[in-house]
Amino acid sequence: MNPTGMLAFYAAVAAGLVLLLVVIAGQLSPRRPSPVKQKSYECGVSEPQPTEARWPIRFALVAMLFLVFDVEGLFFYPWAVQIRELKFQGLLCMGSFFAVLGVGYIYARGRGALKWQ
Numbered sequence: 001m002n003p004t005g006m007l008a009f010y011a012a013v014a015a016g017l018v019l020l021l022v023v024i025a026g027q028l029s030p031r032r033p034s035p036v037k038q039k040s041y042e043c044g045v046s047e048p049q050p051t052e053a054r055w056p057i058r059f060a061l062v063a064m065l066f067l068v069f070d071v072e073g074l075f076f077y078p079w080a081v082q083i084r085e086l087k088f089q090g091l092l093c094m095g096s097f098f099a100v101l102g103v104g105y106i107y108a109r110g111r112g113a114l115k116w117q
Helices: 003-028 057-074 076-081 083-110
Strands: none
Touching: 057 076, 057 083, 076 083
């Protein structure tokens, strides 16, 4: 059997096993819903408001900005590891990348995305 066929067989067996275990767990698990079980549990503190309440959009905006700048920040690590081999061209590329990142930061700050009101 060729390696691709073996890989496909392995993936099919793994997916089948996962599906089988999910079905078995769904069939064997007890179903006794109660109001206490329906409440959310957050570190022992009961919720001051219902969990169905909407969160302010500021949380989503801050989370998106964090993800964008954090993921872009991850590109600096490989560059820092290879900086000796990249020389001036690598510095120029990362400088332009950093400039684009800075423009995004200045734009977000100018639009008031970082002000918590």
